[in-house]
Amino acid sequence: MKVLVPVKRVIDYNVKVRVKADGTGVDLANVKMSMNPFDEIAVEEAIRLKEAGKAEEVIAVSIGVKQAQETLRTALAMGADRAILVVAADDVHTDIEPLAVAKILAKVAEEEGAGLVVCGKQAIDNDLNATGQMMAALLGWAQATNANTLDVDGDNAVVAREVDGGLQTIKVKLPAIVTTDLRLNEPRYASLPNIMKAKKKPLDEKTPADYGVDASPRLEVVKTSEPGSREAGEMVGSVDELVAKLKEKGVV
Amino acid sequence: MAVLLLAEINDGALAMDATAKAVTAAKALGDVTVLAVGATAKAAADEAATIDGVSKVLVAEDAIYGHRLAEPVSALIVSLAGGYSHIVAPATTDAKNILPRVAALLDVMVLTDVTGVVDADTFERPIYAGNAIQTVKSSDATKVITFRTSTFDLAGTGGSASVEAVSAADNPALSEWVEDKMAESDRPELTSAGVVVSGGRGVGSEENFNLIEALADKLGAAVGASRAAVDSGFAPNDWQVGQTGKVVAPDLYVAVGISGAIQHLAGMKDSKVIVAINKDEEAPIFQVADYGLVADLFDAVPELTEKL
Ligand SMILES: Cc1cc2nc3c(=O)[nH]c(=O)nc-3n(C[C@H](O)[C@H](O)[C@H](O)COP(=O)(O)OP(=O)(O)OC[C@H]3O[C@@H](n4cnc5c(N)ncnc54)[C@H](O)[C@@H]3O)c2cc1C
Ligand SMILES: Nc1ncnc2c1ncn2[C@@H]1O[C@H](COP(=O)(O)O)[C@@H](O)[C@H]1O
Numbered sequence: 001m002k003v004l005v006p007v008k009r010v011i012d013y014n015v016k017v018r019v020k021a022d023g024t025g026v027d028l029a030n031v032k033m034s035m036n037p038f039d040e041i042a043v044e045e046a047i048r049l050k051e052a053g054k055a056e057e058v059i060a061v062s063i064g065v066k067q068a069q070e071t072l073r074t075a076l077a078m079g080a081d082r083a084i085l086v087v088a089a090d091d092v093h094t095d096i097e098p099l100a101v102a103k104i105l106a107k108v109a110e111e112e113g114a115g116l117v118v119c120g121k122q123a124i125d126n127d128l129n130a131t132g133q134m135m136a137a138l139l140g141w142a143q144a145t146n147a148n149t150l151d152v153d154g155d156n157a158v159v160a161r162e163v164d165g166g167l168q169t170i171k172v173k174l175p176a177i178v179t180t181d182l183r184l185n186e187p188r189y190a191s192l193p194n195i196m197k198a199k200k201k202p203l204d205e206k207t208p209a210d211y212g213v214d215a216s217p218r219l220e221v222v223k224t225s226e227p228g229s230r231e232a233g234e235m236v237g238s239v240d241e242l243v244a245k246l247k248e249k250g251v252v
Numbered sequence: 253m254a255v256l257l258l259a260e261i262n263d264g265a266l267a268m269d270a271t272a273k274a275v276t277a278a279k280a281l282g283d284v285t286v287l288a289v290g291a292t293a294k295a296a297a298d299e300a301a302t303i304d305g306v307s308k309v310l311v312a313e314d315a316i317y318g319h320r321l322a323e324p325v326s327a328l329i330v331s332l333a334g335g336y337s338h339i340v341a342p343a344t345t346d347a348k349n350i351l352p353r354v355a356a357l358l359d360v361m362v363l364t365d366v367t368g369v370v371d372a373d374t375f376e377r378p379i380y381a382g383n384a385i386q387t388v389k390s391s392d393a394t395k396v397i398t399f400r401t402s403t404f405d406l407a408g409t410g411g412s413a414s415v416e417a418v419s420a421a422d423n424p425a426l427s428e429w430v431e432d433k434m435a436e437s438d439r440p441e442l443t444s445a446g447v448v449v450s451g452g453r454g455v456g457s458e459e460n461f462n463l464i465e466a467l468a469d470k471l472g473a474a475v476g477a478s479r480a481a482v483d484s485g486f487a488p489n490d491w492q493v494g495q496t497g498k499v500v501a502p503d504l505y506v507a508v509g510i511s512g513a514i515q516h517l518a519g520m521k522d523s524k525v526i527v528a529i530n531k532d533e534e535a536p537i538f539q540v541a542d543y544g545l546v547a548d549l550f551d552a553v554p555e556l557t558e559k560l
Contacts, residue, residue, distance in 0.1 A: 013515070017383040026384050038496075098352070099361045122496055126379050130352035130362050133322065137356035142426035143322050145349050148489065158430065162489045163345040164443075164498070165262065166434040170321065172427040182479060182496065183489060218361040222374060222387040230521055233542035235533075239555040242527065242545050249542075251447075251504040251525050252471065252560055 001115035001152075001174075003046040003055045005080065006105050007039040007062050009071040010125040023223040026125075028092050035071045038120025040078075041180040044187040045150060046118050047079035054152045055116070057081045061108055063101050063215075065089050069203065076198035077190030083203040084108060088215045095126055100208070100215040102134035107211035109139060114175060116157065121146050121179040132179035142172035146181040253282030253372055256332060258341035258350065259300050261288060261320075266296035269444035270342035272303050272409070273401035279305040280369045281338050286310070286413075289325055291318035294415075301413040308413050314420035319429035320346050324421070326353040331421040333358060333394060337372070343398035351396050360392035365499075367403040381495040381518035401443060402501040402522060435488055442474040442491065447504045450476030450493055450520070451486065454509020454530065454549055458486045463549070464508055467557045476500065476520075478510045494519035509549045512537025529553065 011017065012032040020027050035043075049055040060075035062068040063086040072083035086104050088096050109117055122129040136143035144150075144159035148167060151158045152174070160169045162181045172178075190198070208215040236242045246252040255278045260267035271286070278284045285308045288297035297311035310332065316324045329350070333339060339354060341347035343365045355362035367385070368376030374389045375397065442448065449471065451464035461481075468475045477487035479494060493500055495518035505523035510516060512528070512535055520526070521540055528541035531548050538544040545552060 011380070016514070017380040019384045026380060097361055099356060099359075102356060124381065124495065127377075127381070127495065128352075128362070128364050129348050130355070130364060133349065133352035134356035134362070136322075137326065137353040140424070142424075143349070143353065144427070145322075146345060160433075161345075164490055166432065166488060166490050168319070168432050168434075169430040170319075170427050171430050176426070181489075183483065218392050219363070219388040219390055222389050224379075225385050225387070227378065227382055227385050230526075230540045232539045233526075233544070235538070235544045235546065239545070239547075239552055239559060242543055242556065243559050245543050246504070246525075246527070249525055 001055050002057045002059060002112050003049060004109050004112060004114040004117045005042050005046045005058060005060050005075065006119040007043065007060050007071050007075050008036040008123050009033050009062060009064055009068040010036045010123055013037055013124055019224055019226045023225055025093050025224045035074050036120050036123050038122060038180050040187040041184050042118040042120055043075045043078050043080060044185045045180060048185065049152060059084065059112060061105060063088050063096050063104055065092050067092065072203055073198050074190065076201045077195040078188060082201055084206060085203060086206045086208060088208050096215055097217050097219060098128050098130040098134050099218060100213060101131050102138055103213045104208055104211050105135050106138040107213065116174060117177045119177065119179055121181055132177045136177040142176040144170055144172050144176060145179040147178050148181055148183050150178055150184065253337040254335055255282050255284045255338040255340055256336040257284055257286050258329065258347055259286050259288045259296060260342050260344050260346060261290045261293055261296045264290055264292035264296060266299045268299065269406060270344055270401050271300060272407040273404040274340060274342040274399045275303050275305050275407040276404045277369060277399040278340050281372055283307050287312065287332065289317045289328060291315050297415050301415050302409040302411050304408040304411045306411055306413045309415045310418045311415055312418050312420055316420060316423045321427050321429065322349045322353050323424040323426045325350050326357060327424060328421040329354045330357045332418065336394065338395045338397060340397045340399060342401045347398050351398055355396035358394050360394050360396055361390065362396045363388065363390065364398045365400045366397050367400050381514050383514065400499055402499050435490065439468065440474045442476055443498050443500055445474035446502050447471045447473035448476050448500050448502045449473045449506045449508065450478065450510060451481055451508050452478035452510030453480035453484060455481060455486055461486050463553045467553055470557050470560050478516050507537050508553060510537055511535050512540065
């Protein structure tokens with residue numbers, strides 16, 4: 001079975017985001033970019049499936065600017081076998097919408113004959129939480145989002161999902177899409193030798209047109225603004241003082 | 253304009269808070285029809301019919317909808333989509349699972365976690381863990397939206413909309429339910445509670461979380477946690493507050509042993525009053541707290557519980 005892992009290049013989760021003064025977006029020039037953390041978990045899970053003999057090949061795919069090559073090299077260094085970069089934008093500020101991403105990924109999955117797609121539940125830049133579900137819809141496949149555990153067993157996968165009330169376990173027919181939640185695993189770091197080896201692994205470059213997909217957006221960003229900020233309040237010296245303040249405020 | 257709103261129903265029971273808040277958001281867009289889906293959904297449908305602003309309720313009762321699996325519910329919504337300009341739901345894990353699938357089947361984008369309605373095509377939503385607010389205008393024929401409930405007021409009740417049965421759609425039969433592990437609790441539900449007490453890595457163990465729970469019980473509060481506390485096994489996953497967990501905006505939020513990473517702040521910074529208890533005076537949580545107490549939580553929390 002081939003496992004496809006979509007990985008997105010996003011602002012590093014430690015970077016403090018700055019909204020551009022003209023309201024056109026968030027400043028991404030010269031900031032540290034990394035693999036979306038949920039996608040690291042996805043790559044890890046796919047590699048573990050391979051190590052367990054349940055997958056033959058792990059293919060990482062990214063859609064975006066040319067620089068996403070680095071993100072794919074990271075996936076290869078972690079242990080993915082090969083990578084596909086779909087260059088869909090020149091400007092690092094262009095975000096390809098999940099619908100277009102899902103259409104491209106669906107074509108890749110079909111072309112490769114993938115038996116499983118493991119992607120992140122959410123990209124930490126747009127916070128949309130949509131691509132996996134959209135891809136499953138386009139392919140007519142089952143979906144199991146927010147995976148806490150994943151067991152591939154023959155023609156099925158059993159997934160415990162993190163849901164509002166706790167955990168829900170479902171069984172999906174393969175091929176399927178699984179999206180990762182934080183507790184699925186702890187991703188490995190790439191070792192130096194593996195980083196070197198990754199440089200020689202195959203990385204194909206494509207365009208949306210190669211897949212017959214129109215990646216133009218459905219949503220127009222009218223503006224991007226700063227959220228209302230919160231002022232720091234006061235420090236209290238003791239529990240008694242805290243209790244008094246809360247009573248004064250009328251919240252207890 | 254006509255809006256189809258997927259009600260939040262768990263095991264036949266309507267989640268009134270989430271559903272009625274989504275109705276408030278949806279009312280601004282047009283005439284609201286609620287869709288009640290489940291193995292049993294009639295009682296939930298009758299209850300949804302009382303929400304002010306709902307003009308009609310459709311009820312789809314069928315065993316295939318028993319556990320709100322994404323594929324059959326999406327197929328049902330798509331079969332009903334024809335007359336609606338907007339298909340919406342509260343931003344729960346169930347709806348976030350289903351609505352993007354619906355959107356792709358309709359070949360439209362989805363707007364998730366929407367916090368503001370500018371007009372019928374234009375919406376506000378937080379991005380980058382709430383560090384920026386994006387205003388987006390959709391050119392799609394049907395707008396598919398989940399609303400972040402913590403930012404909308406609860407719609408009242410007293411209405412009496414008509415309730416009509418609709419037939420089930422084809423079941424793609426791609427997935428099946430195996431089991432639920434849902435925590436039973438007498439505490440208020442996290443996203444709708446008036447008071448939330450959350451513990452972080454500083455709490456140290458699952459056992460020590462009793463301190464957090466005792467304070468919560470004293471305040472009639474829900475219990476929350478940081479990601480670090482959940483990852484460490486101190487607290488269950490459904491307690492996680494933050495960018496990739498639940499978003500809460502209670503009257504009072506008490507953060508105990510939580511440093512205040514942006515991913516955590518994303519889930520609680522709209523709370524009315526924030527209290528932080530942390531032994532590190534430099535902890536970033538103090539920058540958003542109304543009242544900060546630098547103290548060891550193992551002293552301060554029991555004392556606070558006792559004195560309240
Ligand atoms: C993709 C991604 C998604 C994420 N999503 C979320 C999310 O949704 N929610 C979330 O919370 N985090 C999330 N995080 C994690 C986030 O970045 C932080 O790592 C996390 O919030 C830290 O949790 P914490 O504050 O409990 O732990 P720490 O940062 O370790 O802080 C512990 C605090 O406890 C204090 N402390 C220790 N002992 C005591 C004591 N005895 N008395 C008083 N204080 C004490 C310390 O001073 C410290 O400030 C996410 C991260 C990533 C990468
Ligand atoms: N441009 C992209 N390239 C590759 N994978 C992506 C891209 N956008 C989204 N994804 C995948 O879809 C997941 C969810 O993203 P989103 O729906 O944007 O929140 C991510 O964690 C990735 O696995």
